[in-house]
Amino acid sequence: MSPITITALVIFAITYILMLAFQKIRPYVTVGSALIFVALGIIASANPTLFGEGFFQLSGSAYTYGFAEALGEIDWNVIMMIAGTMGTVYLFIESKMPQLMSDILISKMPNIKWTVVALSLFAGIVSAFVDNVATVLMIAPVALAFCEKVNISPVSSIICIAVSSNLQGAATLVGDTTSILLAKQAGLDFSDFFVDRGKPGMFWVVEAGAIVSALIILFMFRKEKTKFDFNSRTVVEDKFPTILLVGTVLSLIAVSFIPYKDAAAPGQLWKPDITNGIICIAFFLVGIIRELLIKKNKEIVKNAFKEIDYYTIVLLAGLFVVIGGIKSAGVIDVIGSAIASLGAGSTFAVYTIIVWMSVLLSAFIDNIPYTATMLSIVPVIAGDLGIEPTLLYYGLLCGATLGGNLTPIGASANIAGIGILRKEGYEVKSTTFMKFGVPFTLAAVTTGYIMLWFIWR
DSSP states (O other): OOHHHHHHHHHHHHHHHHHHHOGGGHHHHHHHHHHHHHHHHHHHHHOTTTTOTTTTEETTEEOOOOHHHHHHHSOHHHHHHHHHHHHHHHHHHHTTHHHHHHHHHHHHSSSHHHHHHHHHHHHHHHHTTSOHHHHHHHHHHHHHHHHHHHTOOSHHHHHHHHHHHHHHTTSSTTSOHHHHHHHHHHTOOGGGGTEETTEEOHHHHHHHHHHHHHHHHHHHTTTOOOOOOOOOOOOOOOOHHHHHHHHHHHHHHHHTTSOBGGGOOTTOOOBOTTHHHHHHHHHHHHHHHHHHHTSOOHHHHHHHHHTSOHHHHHHHHHHHHHHHHHHHTTHHHHHHHHHHTSSTTOHHHHHHHHHHHHHHHHTTSOHHHHHHHHHHHHHHHHHHHTSOTHHHHHHHHHHHHHGGGGSTTSSHHHHHHHHHHHHTTOOOOHHHHHHHHHHHHHHHHHHHHHHHHHHHO
């Protein structure tokens, strides 16, 4: 490895150690780390020999990472989507619709255990078609209202919703960015996630993992058998925020079938990269304008902007820049190449390495740049082994998507869920999250790992 690659790897490791150790200052840690990577890029451009000849040199290129590149690494679509959805969700909460939904759910479920499972499965179903973060932001208020009614901590319920939504992102082409990347590389369309060349697609593999994971949740909540006496339902007088939220969901689903520019055929309709973010912001603004002009309620507008979780937004923005920095420094390439060289010619060994190393790495680094890098390596590995790359493609998606559930910072949905809990006054320790995330992830990944091998070996 070159000196800049080693340096970037050290900075990256220190960043994640600090984030895991000091939860309250995570945004400051990521922003500080991001500025270091940008500073190194500026130094490399202005004085490439400052730290010695060859320090900033990579294999066949030089390290470059200025402010423009850093800003380009931030996924503004995700940032806009989080801000817009959080604002709409606040209006949704203020309408008391989550309380009504929790009333209905409580009346249908026999006890707390089954209610948590139902919420988790529902989150998974929604997340198969809507972004994971948006799913958490929409369903978490229902869980919060339910937990308040039965007087229990919402921490475990929100964690289960977050990890369930992250799991189901790999079920369809539109469920997660990693699925979109895979579809583009492997030439898959929406139906191939259900049936691919006459064999079960990723949808059924993910659903099998979801069923096993639901059993894990049942086991972890086995002692929560408290039954409730339910005699009344909350009255909802303003249903417009619910219409806004449903409109957001339906719009996100609708535009998911329109390809991005890079994936569109010549002459085909395509959508901008920030389409989802624009949709979420637009529906929020409609709600704000209605509150100002029709209901004349300036206080709720002010509170809606206050309720946007800027902590989470800054944390994610910083992480995007940090990941871009290590990608520019060649760290992700080194990691991918190391995985590719460990199989020693065995298809099963290579498949196993790709799945489980992807799980471990995605627990600490963003799975999008990792997946994008590995997708370019997988065909080479498959060619060396003399096999079709499908097994390795699906194994990569299984490990990289589900691995984020191991840690609280491994997936944006987890960060969003913890951000919601923090705003409610609950600080979630990494060990608390992993108490749920680790068994959930192991159950889901093991199920998918076994199924994929027998289907595509």
